[in-house]
Amino acid sequence: MPVLVVVGAQWGDEGKGKIIDLLTERVDIVARYQGGHNAGHTVVVGMEEFILHLIPSGVLHKGKQCIIGNGVVIDPAALIEEMDGLASRGIAIDENLLISRNAHLIMPYHKAIDVANEKLRGNKKIGTTGRGIGPAYADKISRRGIRMEDLLEPDIFRDRLATNIGEANFILERFYNAPVVNQDQVFEEYMSYAQRLKKYVTDTTLFINQAIAKKKKVLAEGAQGTHLDVDHGTYPFVTSSSPTAGGACTGLGIGPNTITEVMGIVKAYTTRVGSGPFPTEQENAMGELLRSRGREFGATTGRPRRCGWVDTLIIRHAVRVNGFTSVAITKLDVLDTLDELKICVGYEYKGKLYEEMPSDLSVLERCTPRYITMPGWKQTTIGIRKYGDLPKKARAYIEKVCRLSGVKPAIISTGARRDETIIMEQPFKKAVKTPAPRGKKTSAGR
Numbered sequence: 397m398p399v400l401v402v403v404g405a406q407w408g409d410e411g412k413g414k415i416i417d418l419l420t421e422r423v424d425i426v427a428r429y430q431g432g433h434n435a436g437h438t439v440v441v442g443m444e445e446f447i448l449h450l451i452p453s454g455v456l457h458k459g460k461q462c463i464i465g466n467g468v469v470i471d472p473a474a475l476i477e478e479m480d481g482l483a484s485r486g487i488a489i490d491e492n493l494l495i496s497r498n499a500h501l502i503m504p505y506h507k508a509i510d511v512a513n514e515k516l517r518g519n520k521k522i523g524t525t526g527r528g529i530g531p532a533y534a535d536k537i538s539r540r541g542i543r544m545e546d547l548l549e550p551d552i553f554r555d556r557l558a559t560n561i562g563e564a565n566f567i568l569e570r571f572y573n574a575p576v577v578n579q580d581q582v583f584e585e586y587m588s589y590a591q592r593l594k595k596y597v598t599d600t601t602l603f604i605n606q607a608i609a610k611k612k613k614v615l616a617e618g619a620q621g622t623h624l625d626v627d628h629g630t631y632p633f634v635t636s637s638s639p640t641a642g643g644a645c646t647g648l649g650i651g652p653n654t655i656t657e658v659m660g661i662v663k664a665y666t667t668r669v670g671s672g673p674f675p676t677e678q679e680n681a682m683g684e685l686l687r688s689r690g691r692e693f694g695a696t697t698g699r700p701r702r703c704g705w706v707d708t709l710i711i712r713h714a715v716r717v718n719g720f721t722s723v724a725i726t727k728l729d730v731l732d733t734l735d736e737l738k739i740c741v742g743y744e745y746k747g748k749l750y751e752e753m754p755s756d757l758s759v760l761e762r763c764t765p766r767y768i769t770m771p772g773w774k775q776t777t778i779g780i781r782k783y784g785d786l787p788k789k790a791r792a793y794i795e796k797v798c799r800l801s802g803v804k805p806a807i808i809s810t811g812a813r814r815d816e817t818i819i820m821e822q823p824f825k826k827a828v829k830t831p832a833p834r835g836k837k838t839s840a841g842r
């Protein structure tokens with residue numbers, strides 16, 4: 397019953413799409429468990445680049461089942477656009493996609509409220525993607541959300557829409573002084589989406605659990621990253637869902653005991669989009685260099701990503717809250733030209749040294765990072781496929797980051813393409829390990 401959960405260890409955009417696409421070969425099902433089309437997961441196949449937002453990053457492989465789980469919030473217009481975009485590039489979306497009946501819908505008023513709220517916050521804004529993610533999850537938690545299954549029942553949908561749109565329009569008009577949303581228009585629009593999407597909608601929790609019982613392998617795809625998690629991230633500068641590994645259980649309806657591995661995706665440096673604390677941020681030529689070499693511009697909004705040094709405190713926090721069994725280090729090649737590299741090992745604030753990440757936002761916002769410095773390797777690592785072929789100084793950097801963070805690297809990514817990868821340990825090794833024969837002493841029994 398192996399389930400592998402893939403989670404971003406930082407603030408998103410760690411390169412999850414690339415690693416998930418790579419691991420899809422080894423699994424039967426790829427299932428997204430949270431977030432919405434705020435995500436942008438890039439997969440490069442040969443010369444072609446695909447950016448997935450809602451559809452699992454496993455979709456480029458034939459014969460793999462992709463699932464959008466109950467924990468995801470779906471803007472049907474965005475989903476249909478993504479399906480059409482893939483189809484126009486020869487990627488068929490048919491029986492290979494299933495959508496949970498219980499996934500909540502993003503409605504046009506969610507988007508309008510998201511945008512209006514950011515505008516009102518001014519320089520205190522979260523820097524959301526403006527996709528309506530927060531308001532959609534707020535309605536879900538307030539028990540008035542509209543789900544995929546409601547979309548398939550016109551009378552129920554009409555009724556729920558009428559109740560919700562009244563309140564949403566009141567807030568839009570009276571509180572935000574923003575344009576309201578037309579109920580009849582939304583109804584007609586969403587009914588046309590229902591026609592298009594109904595064949596994909598099913599009880600995905602039952603499907604996944606039955607597959608797990610048949611020993612199918614499942615990859616649970618996380619979007620965003622640990623520090624954008626609504627509970628464990630840099631609140632309130634977070635998204636409104638649970639990207640951390642526990643989110644896979646609630647977002648797909650699987651028991652924690654079905655999870656055999658949790659892989660953290662760790663970028664070899666750090667980036668963040670939107671507002672919020674970022675202790676190792678480099679608002680200088682170094683940050684510019686990382687941005688241009690790493691092509692650090694949002695895959696969803698095109699915004700320039702904030703860039704900085706790797707931070708072992710935030711990785712250690714991610715290890716704690718996710719229980720990583722291994723990590724994939726991505727974008728090592730971006731660091732190829734640097735003379736020296738800094739690794740954050742602590743924060744100093746008001747005379748105190750923090751060696752573990754504090755949850756206190758004011759410390760994170762004002763602390764001075766304490767670094768160690770490593771020499772750069774000053775040669776290309778692009779496309780290297782064997783660990784031993786990496787320059788010695790690059791290996792020393794990886795080993796130092798991993799040791800300080802308390803993680804074990806299973807994969808090192810040396811380029812955006814599938815083949816630009818070093819595989820040190822195959823996932824699911826533990827799950828497929830054959831038990832010791834009866835009577836023979838295992839190391840645990842000694």
Ligand code: GDP
Nearest residue numbers: 409410411412413436437438727809810811812
């Ligand atoms: P995700 O949201 O975690 O899936 O990450 P994004 O797709 O938003 O951003 C990662 C970017 O880095 C994409 O443009 C990828 O094509 C690219 N990428 C992934 N791995 C590597 C790598 O090892 N080296 C380089 N140079 N680019 C990479």
Ligand code: IMO
Nearest residue numbers: 408409434435436523524525619620635669670
């Ligand atoms: P992937 O899956 C990076 C950020 C936004 C903002 C905050 C809240 O590609 O890693 P939201 O629209 O979710 O309410 O915005 O979260 N954010 C991301 N940052 N990668 C993402 O997804 C993100 N999804 C949301 O920039 O700071």
Ligand code: MG
Nearest residue numbers: 409436437695
């Ligand atoms: Mg992304």
